[in-house]
Amino acid sequence: MEMPRPRPRHDIAIDDALEEIDRFWIKDGVPEVERIARVDELRAHLENAAAEGYPPEEVLGPDPVGFAAEWTAADRRHPWLGSLLLFMSMLCGVAGGLMLVRLVAPWGEEPAFPWHDLGFAVLAAALATGGALIRRYRGRLGPLRAAVLTGLGLVAAAAGYLMIAIGLGGVTAQPTWPLGLGLLAAGVSLALIDDRMRRTARTRHGREVS
């Protein structure tokens, strides 16, 4: 019986690197069509390079995920607007969702929309946006810059929390169906706009251009 031949070392390294890169792109919200197109293109490149004796590290550098983050950053239109959209969509979506939950299944003594619900919404939005930003700038932020940005993010989140609380009438804001549904709809709409903006020149029609 013929024994299966072991796979060349470069093949394994290519598979590992591409898997790591693809996992990053999935987490970073790169649309599937775009992701598949990029991985295909990269695989072909790495295989050609391996045939000429260049291992994947020479093509991608020592950090494949850093490479993936750099590619995404170059591909994305208006990255800061995207972050703002993500923050606002999470804020509106979570605040609206919590308001609707309170209307359907009220709990606690106060019927009003309390501060801590708004706090959840701000926290969720800040965490989602912060996570996305850290992923995007992975490898390009030193520890000091990351700490400064985290501090600024927390201050911005606290400011947003206060502004919205005051805008909604603070602790006395009454949860209402129109307000809850409106916030939820705004959150979903902003998320859809953010998703559209993630599409790139190569996949703007939802499929790869041939």
Add this chain to the structure above:
Amino acid sequence: MDTDGSERGSRILRGILDACLLSLVAERDRYGYELAAELRRAGLGIVRDGSIYPLVARLERRNLIEGYVVRTDRGQRRRYYRITAAGRTELDEARALWDQVAGGVHAVLHPPPAGGAPHGDA
């Protein structure tokens, strides 16, 4: 080339590499690996192959090049890039700018042999 030399080379190239890619694509449509191989052949091997992809993505986003997919004889999908009209204009401007900068840098780095004392107040 030593590490310092290689880093300096990468830094110098960073600003002009997009024009090099535009120029290669202007010659004829090319795919990613071909672009990297051409750069190596031209002596720009200090550029890591992978670093061309973010640049190509940026050029595509700015509508200076556009990509299309071709199936090879072996059934593989290969993504080629071609230059657009806007890309040709950008390339002409980049070439003119490079000629100016390269001429200036060369004049400063290779001055004619000095003869005499420095100028100054007597």
